[in-house]
Each structure stands twice: as structure tokens, then as C-alpha cells.
Amino acid sequence: xxxxxxxxxxxxxxxLVDSTLALLRxxxxxxxxxxxxxARLASAPPPSWHRRFAAGPWMTRWMLTAATGVIVAGTxxxxxxxxxxxxxxxxxxxxxxxxxxLRQEPVAAxxxxxxxxxxxxxxxxxxxxxxxxxxxxxxxxxxxxxxxxVAPSHPHLLSAPQ
Amino acid sequence: MGTYEGHxxxxxxxxxxxxxxxxxxxxxxxxxxxxxxxSSTLYRVAFSISRNAAEAEDMVQETFLRVLRHRDRLPEIRxxxxxLIRIVWNLVLDxxxxxxxxxxxxxxxxxxxxxxxxxxxxxxxxxSAQRHARILALIDRLPRKExxxxxxxxxEELSNGEIAAVLSTxxxxxxxxxxxxxxxxxxxxxxxxxxx
Numbered sequence: 001x002x003x004x005x006x007x008x009x010x011x012x013x014x015x016l017v018d019s020t021l022a023l024l025r026x027x028x029x030x031x032x033x034x035x036x037x038x039a040r041l042a043s044a045p046p047p048s049w050h051r052r053f054a055a056g057p058w059m060t061r062w063m064l065t066a067a068t069g070v071i072v073a074g075t076x077x078x079x080x081x082x083x084x085x086x087x088x089x090x091x092x093x094x095x096x097x098x099x100x101x102l103r104q105e106p107v108a109a110x111x112x113x114x115x116x117x118x119x120x121x122x123x124x125x126x127x128x129x130x131x132x133x134x135x136x137x138x139x140x141x142x143x144x145x146x147x148x149x150v151a152p153s154h155p156h157l158l159s160a161p162q
Numbered sequence: 163m164g165t166y167e168g169h170x171x172x173x174x175x176x177x178x179x180x181x182x183x184x185x186x187x188x189x190x191x192x193x194x195x196x197x198x199x200x201s202s203t204l205y206r207v208a209f210s211i212s213r214n215a216a217e218a219e220d221m222v223q224e225t226f227l228r229v230l231r232h233r234d235r236l237p238e239i240r241x242x243x244x245x246l247i248r249i250v251w252n253l254v255l256d257x258x259x260x261x262x263x264x265x266x267x268x269x270x271x272x273x274x275x276x277x278x279x280x281x282x283x284x285x286x287x288x289x290s291a292q293r294h295a296r297i298l299a300l301i302d303r304l305p306r307k308e309x310x311x312x313x314x315x316x317x318e319e320l321s322n323g324e325i326a327a328v329l330s331t332x333x334x335x336x337x338x339x340x341x342x343x344x345x346x347x348x349x350x351x352x353x354x355x356x357x358x
Contacts, residue, residue, distance in 0.1 A: 010348055014348065016293075041197075
């Protein structure tokens with residue numbers, strides 16, 4: 001940093017600072033500060049109860065806090081106990097429902113209707129045709145046409161016989 | 163609503179906050195003694211930061227109001243002077259923090275008023291006041307810790323140990339802060355034109 005006052009020694013700097021600080025030290029209040037302070041204290045309103053409580057000795061504060069806590073806890077406990085005693089426990093309403101039939105085992109149910117064995121439990125079932133084509137062929141017998149007959153490829157397009 | 167007027171003049175007993183504590187009359191007497199003994203010191207502490215006479219006086223009154231609220235603790239206080247200085251110090255710093263948005267007002271007229279009137283002509287007094295105001299502005303530019311230590315050291319009543327108690331630090335820390343503050347201040351003054 002460039003010093004524009006190179007001839008100003010540290011001692012002079014220090015003297016300058018000291019003379020400025022001496023100004024602060026020499027500051028004197030206006031006459032009668034003590035009387036004004038006392039008058040202000042005399043006219044101050046007394047502290048509110050919470051200020052007095054906060055400024056009070058710690059033992060008093062703790063005792064009052066503990067007593068308040070005990071009172072609150074006791075009130076809550078008393079209220080809870082009495083609330084439980086006044087209201088009876090809820091009873092489920094009696095609703096008549098139709099009697100459900102007894103469930104039978106599958107084998108017993110099949111025997112009751114004259115089937116010796118339940119179809120789901122039958123071990124060997126006859127093979128069935130599966131699929132549309134096989135089913136169609138099984139249901140419709142093949143029609144034998146006379147020789148020389150040309151079968152229409154699209155019979156539904158033929159005109160109806162007059 | 164009642165006031166403390168009667169309590170302080172001895173017409174009414176102070177409200178008993180603690181039965182085992184010092185009697186109310188003794189509390190009032192102790193408080194009055196504190197006011198008479200330390201008002202000027204507290205004023206100087208407040209003035210060193212605020213540099214405003216009215217504000218400094220306000221702070222002194224507020225300090226003793228706080229003492230009044232906590233008068234039950236008076237017997238427990240070992241060093242009332244440091245305790246009071248700490249209260250006023252925190253109050254002034256708090257107020258200054260809240261007023262930070264306001265422009266700094268270096269009241270040169272106040273400085274001229276407190277300048278020693280030793281064969282100084284009016285123009286010399288003004289020049290001197292401006293120079294001191296400039297130094298104070300440079301002090302304000304110091305880091306907070308260094309600035310606080312330097313301002314408290316301006317009060318000759320306070321030793322380094324007491325400054326450490328006010329600032330809640332150690333005595334060696336106060337010494338190093340003072341050293342750094344003066345070194346930085348010398349650098350800043352050196353870079354200022356027209357101070358000398």
C-alpha cells in the first residue's frame with residue numbers, strides 16, 4: 001500500500017490515535033446526570049409479574065414451575081380417568097344375519113348328488129377334441145357329393161333357388 | 163400503577179422478591195450509590211461507541227433500569243463496575259446494531275465541545291475536531307474485535323483484565339487485539355491524505 005505520508009512515524013501515528021482516544025475519555029455528561037437517572041428510576045413502573053418471576057431466585061422459579069407441572073399433570077390424569085369411567089365401553093350391536101349353509105367337502109358334495117367322484121378329482125378323463133376345426137368335423141358328418149359336382153367355394157354368395 | 167418513587171425515597175418498602183435477600187432499604191441505598199459512583203464511567207463507555215451525548219445518557223439510564231429490575235442479584239456481583247460496563251456496552255452495541263441503516267453521524271460539534279481549550283483558536287479547534295473525527299471514522303473501519311478492545315482501552319479506568327471480562331475473552335487476547343488495532347490504524351492513517 002502506498003503511503004502518502006512517509007515522514008509520519010509510528011510514534012506520531014500512535015500520538016494521533018491517543019489524542020483521539022483521549023477525547024472519548026474526556027467526554028463528560030451534562031451536569032446532574034445522577035439526579036436524572038435517579039428520577040428516571042423513581043418514575044419507572046414496577047415490573048410486571050413475569051419480569052419479577054424471571055428475576056426471582058432460581059429456587060423459587062423451579063418450585064413454581066414444578067408445582068404448575070404437577071397441577072397440570074394431575075388435572076389431566078383426573079380428567080382422563082373420569083372420562084373413561086363416565087362413558088361405557090362400546091358394545092357391538094346385535095344384528096340378525098341369515099344362517100350360512102354348512103360347507104361340505106367336495107367329495108361328500110359329489111356323493112350327495114349321486115356322482116361317485118367329483119369331476120375335478122377324476123384322475124382319468126376321456127380326451128376331448130380341442131379347437132374349432134376338430135369340433136366342427138366331429139359335429140358335422142362329411143357330405144358325399146355325386147361325381148362331377150363342383151362345390152362352390154363360397155356357398156353363401158350363391159343366389160337362393162327360386 | 164405505582165412507581166418506584168416511594169421505594170427510592172424510603173417512603174415505601176421495595177417489593178420483596180426474596181425473603182432471604184438483602185432488605186429493600188439496603189437495595190435502594192446500594193442502587194443509589196451505584197448511580198452516584200458509576201454514572202460518569204458508564205456515560206463515557208456509551209459515548210465512546212455512540213458518540214452522541216443524548217444517546218449515551220439514555221443508555222446510562224437504561225442500564226440502571228436493568229439493574230433495578232435485577233437488584234436482587236446485586237449482593238452476588240463481585241465487581242459491580244465491570245458488571246455495569248458490560249451491561250451498558252451490550253446495550254449500546256445492540257442499539258447501534260438496530261440503527262445500522264441510519265447514516266453514521268460524526269458530530270463534530272460534540273467533539274469541539276470536549277476538546278481541551280488550550281490556546282486553540284476557533285479555526286484550529288475545528289481543524290483538530292475534523293482530524294479527530296477522521297481518526298474515529300478509521301477506528302470504525304477496524305474489525306469488530308479490535309475496535310471494541312481499542313475503544314474500551316480508551317477508558318483509563320479499565321485494565322486489560324477488566325476489558326477481557328467485559329468482552330468475555332482472555333487478557334492475552336485483549337493485548338493482541340490492541341496491538342493489531344494500533345498497527346492497522348497506523349497503516350490506515352498512513353494511507354490517508356491531509357491528516358497531518
